[in-house]
Amino acid sequence: MAKKEEKKKWGVSTIALHAGYSPVSKVDMRLFRSFVPPLIQSAIYPLDDVDHYTRIVQGLEPGYDYGRNSNPTVDVLQKRLAALEGGERAVVTPSGMHAVFALTHYLAKVGDEIVTTHRIFGEAYTLFFQRAERMGITVRLVKNPGDLEEWERNITPKTRFFWVETPSNPTLFITDITGVAEIAHAHNIPLIVDNTLVTPCLQQPMALGADIVVLSLTKFLIGNGTIVGGAVIGSDELIRNINSAIAYFGAISSPFNAWLALMSLETLPLRMARHSSNAEKIAAYLAQHPKVSRVNYPSVPDYPQRELAKRQMPNGFGGLLSFVVDGGKEGAIKVTNALKLITIVPSFGTSRTIITHPATHTHCNMTPEEREAVGIYDGLLRLSVGLEDPEDIIADLDQALDRL
Numbered sequence: 001m002a003k004k005e006e007k008k009k010w011g012v013s014t015i016a017l018h019a020g021y022s023p024v025s026k027v028d029m030r031l032f033r034s035f036v037p038p039l040i041q042s043a044i045y046p047l048d049d050v051d052h053y054t055r056i057v058q059g060l061e062p063g064y065d066y067g068r069n070s071n072p073t074v075d076v077l078q079k080r081l082a083a084l085e086g087g088e089r090a091v092v093t094p095s096g097m098h099a100v101f102a103l104t105h106y107l108a109k110v111g112d113e114i115v116t117t118h119r120i121f122g123e124a125y126t127l128f129f130q131r132a133e134r135m136g137i138t139v140r141l142v143k144n145p146g147d148l149e150e151w152e153r154n155i156t157p158k159t160r161f162f163w164v165e166t167p168s169n170p171t172l173f174i175t176d177i178t179g180v181a182e183i184a185h186a187h188n189i190p191l192i193v194d195n196t197l198v199t200p201c202l203q204q205p206m207a208l209g210a211d212i213v214v215l216s217l218t219k220f221l222i223g224n225g226t227i228v229g230g231a232v233i234g235s236d237e238l239i240r241n242i243n244s245a246i247a248y249f250g251a252i253s254s255p256f257n258a259w260l261a262l263m264s265l266e267t268l269p270l271r272m273a274r275h276s277s278n279a280e281k282i283a284a285y286l287a288q289h290p291k292v293s294r295v296n297y298p299s300v301p302d303y304p305q306r307e308l309a310k311r312q313m314p315n316g317f318g319g320l321l322s323f324v325v326d327g328g329k330e331g332a333i334k335v336t337n338a339l340k341l342i343t344i345v346p347s348f349g350t351s352r353t354i355i356t357h358p359a360t361h362t363h364c365n366m367t368p369e370e371r372e373a374v375g376i377y378d379g380l381l382r383l384s385v386g387l388e389d390p391e392d393i394i395a396d397l398d399q400a401l402d403r404l
């Protein structure tokens with residue numbers, strides 16, 4: 001393992017390549033002598049002697065006992081994600097959704113309350129606003145997450161956490177992480193931030209005041225649509241506790257998926273820079289198109305939260321944007337079905353450009369009134385801008401918008 005002082009100096013690109021396992025680390029080389037992080041595809045681990053198990057589970061000695069509890073390849077990924085987010089420890093989960101569930105289950109119990117908004121991805125909306133009741137948890141809604149006093153008004157003695165997704169999927173609403181964190185901390189409440197949309201390459205929620213970060217690895221972090229995965233990053237104590245709870249649920253990440261994730265992470269900073277510059281060009285094209293009434297991306301001139309977005313994401317706004325076409329749902333469907341290069345996929349964050357109609361796909365569980373209130377209009381399309389030549393993406397959008 002590299003020395004601590006050395007690690008602190010590393011930039012995000014170096015962390016993405018070296019944290020958790022490094023071919024210059026004497027310890028890693030003694031164990032594996034592999035340039036690439038090793039894929040340990042084993043569910044069980046031999047012990048030196050009978051006491052070895054106790055020494056491992058009590059943390060007296062590093063080691064592995066059973067694949068449901070830990071795995072060396074998954075461990076490298078956990079260390080790398082923790083380093084990228086600037087957190088003490090990370091736990092990798094089988095999906096981003098499981099990260100949301102595990103955290104909710106760990107932090108809140110029957111009778112407790114949580115505070116969040118409707119500016120979150122579809123399944124988190126369903127878990128919080130439709131299913132949490134079955135867990136005995138009450139969810140309080142902040143209608144305008146930009147109004148810091150509304151967060152404060154929703155606090156009760158039973159509040160267990162604040163949940164923020166910023167930028168939000170699919171309308172790119174930006175919540176002031178530092179502002180919400182100050183309110184949360186004044187009441188001893190942890191702030192959780194879902195950093196999936198822009199990744200730790202572009203936004204560091206913990207440096208801005210968040211206590212816990214949630215990630216879906218399925219999106220930009222992996223970037224090629226090969227695996228489903230998630231992670232929670234937080235304090236050493238929190239993650240150790242969640243990790244042991246996860247061992248009892250049996251929801252573990254596969255070593256092969258973790259290894260694929262490590263391979264993808266190596267190029268994350270380069271990819272996020274290209275996603276951001278491509279998205280900026282596409283947003284500028286869409287903003288001047290006569291058939292497009294609105295573009296949600298912080299670089300467009302009339303974007304209302306531009307200054308806050310720049311403060312929280314000084315190096316780019318990522319690859320996701322959304323826009324509203326003329327003709328409502330019918331218009332959105334016409335444009336989508338006319339695309340030739342861009343693929344229709346109910347996800348985002350891939351190297352290829354993909355498009356989704358949130359009202360009928362990802363956010364179909366919300367009522368039409370709830371969608372309207374957060375800007376998920378019937379004519380809204382979510383575009384995950386890929387790594388292609390931007391001119392080719394624009395040409396495809398142009399010929400499709402011509403159908404309107």
Ligand SMILES: Cc1ncc(COP(=O)(O)O)c(C=O)c1O
Nearest residue numbers: 095096097121169196216218229
């Ligand atoms: C912002 C955000 N966070 C988390 C998730 C959940 O991730 P997964 O699909 O890996 O379960 C999603 C999925 O759409 C998402 O959009």
